[in-house]
Amino acid sequence: MRGATKLTDSVAGSDYTAVYHSAALTRLTGSRALLTFSGYDSLLGSMAIYYAALDSDGNIQHPITQLADNVWGIQPAATQLPNGRTVVAWVSEAPPNPGEQDWAVQYFNNETLTGEPVATETVSRIYSHWGYASPAPGVNPDHFSVRWQGTIEVIGGDYIFTMGSDDGSRLWIDGELVMDYWDSYCQYWNRTVALTPGAHSVRMEMREISGAAWTYLGWQQDAEDPVVTFAVLNANLHQVAGPTAVGRTAASDGSNYVSLTHDANNHAIFTWMDDDYFARRNLYYALVDSNGAVLTRPMILQASQTGASRIETSFYGYGNTTYSWTPPAGVDSALAATPSLAPALPGGSALPITVELKGRGGTPATSVRLTAALDPRLSYVSDTSGVTPTVSGQTVTWNLPNLRLFDIRQFQINLQTTASILGELLPVQLQLTSAEPDLTPADNQATVQVWISQPLYLPWVRQ
Ligand SMILES: [Ca+2]
Numbered sequence: 001m002r003g004a005t006k007l008t009d010s011v012a013g014s015d016y017t018a019v020y021h022s023a024a025l026t027r028l029t030g031s032r033a034l035l036t037f038s039g040y041d042s043l044l045g046s047m048a049i050y051y052a053a054l055d056s057d058g059n060i061q062h063p064i065t066q067l068a069d070n071v072w073g074i075q076p077a078a079t080q081l082p083n084g085r086t087v088v089a090w091v092s093e094a095p096p097n098p099g100e101q102d103w104a105v106q107y108f109n110n111e112t113l114t115g116e117p118v119a120t121e122t123v124s125r126i127y128s129h130w131g132y133a134s135p136a137p138g139v140n141p142d143h144f145s146v147r148w149q150g151t152i153e154v155i156g157g158d159y160i161f162t163m164g165s166d167d168g169s170r171l172w173i174d175g176e177l178v179m180d181y182w183d184s185y186c187q188y189w190n191r192t193v194a195l196t197p198g199a200h201s202v203r204m205e206m207r208e209i210s211g212a213a214w215t216y217l218g219w220q221q222d223a224e225d226p227v228v229t230f231a232v233l234n235a236n237l238h239q240v241a242g243p244t245a246v247g248r249t250a251a252s253d254g255s256n257y258v259s260l261t262h263d264a265n266n267h268a269i270f271t272w273m274d275d276d277y278f279a280r281r282n283l284y285y286a287l288v289d290s291n292g293a294v295l296t297r298p299m300i301l302q303a304s305q306t307g308a309s310r311i312e313t314s315f316y317g318y319g320n321t322t323y324s325w326t327p328p329a330g331v332d333s334a335l336a337a338t339p340s341l342a343p344a345l346p347g348g349s350a351l352p353i354t355v356e357l358k359g360r361g362g363t364p365a366t367s368v369r370l371t372a373a374l375d376p377r378l379s380y381v382s383d384t385s386g387v388t389p390t391v392s393g394q395t396v397t398w399n400l401p402n403l404r405l406f407d408i409r410q411f412q413i414n415l416q417t418t419a420s421i422l423g424e425l426l427p428v429q430l431q432l433t434s435a436e437p438d439l440t441p442a443d444n445q446a447t448v449q450v451w452i453s454q455p456l457y458l459p460w461v462r463q
């Protein structure tokens, strides 16, 4: 057994990393565990998503790696698919940046980008912390300037650009100067820019006067609703797709927690909840493949489809779920009746019987019929189904609408009795049928015993 071990003090060039919320552990093949968490990146000045892998001895098998920056996301969850790829998902306050891309970089040994560059390179992010050192071979540690040029692809809308540098910097989008802080130093600046869908050219320049130097450029859509976001790691835990938004949560009060599981076909299954623990009426669902393609955009399973006023889940609906379910192909209806013992006054009314009909199969049940066979000493009075039953002798028959998957219908049946012997039990046999054969006939029947009984009120004694 290994004692508690500190993973790290800081990551990604940050001065420190503060982990917010709880970290999640996911079991991986090869006796490994994936640790996912969100942390505060002091260089970015914002939250970022991180992951790392441990081996079975608790040693770091894959170092802590930043998966997405500037996300304001919390508590990422993960699931490893049968093909070895792993999907990590989290909730952001805005759609993610379009991911890494090529930026052509030019370094100049002056503060004014004058003359020929002394060094060039291509980087995938504008995100560097050079400290007091030179940013590239042949470049001064002070009194230098840098130009980045690239093209970003956006889905369109208002985008918040965050530019930061030590010392000054300025930003052009499609040739227009949108931020100019050339004479400033060591800060972050924001500007919201409306962008049409498609490609836009971006140019950023910075200058270093002296001391430490760093730089950053990020952008994200200006959105108010939380966004479920994911990325895909390959078997070696290198990022191969994303970050990608599966779309907005369908309700503005979507929770900040997402759960993940998978099926046998290498699909990651996303579910998340409404935020209000006491009034959760919606469960959201989306399906993603191992290449990062969104197969099913977010859809809602409503509480009305489960018959309860809210959906019960684990804490905040968060976690790495381990279970997925495919409805059986065919018709499977089910019947329940409560109470199983329904008290009745001698020669009077019985406590109403509540029947509940459920659709559990992938195929709708048609010609749905409920029959109640009453004891000879019972008679039908009324019900709340909205359907007028046929009464033939002691048999009451309701012809009901089709029962689809997740349908739940409840109604009450009021009965009267002629029996008067206390303690007598009068059976009511309930049977649910449809035009199709039922996959599990055993749960299509129920019995209620009407119990002839006398209400007895005990005196209240006060000491
Ligand atoms: Ca400086």
Ligand SMILES: [Ca+2]
Pocket: 332, 333, 334, 438, 439, 440, 441, 442, 443, 444
């Ligand atoms: Ca059944």
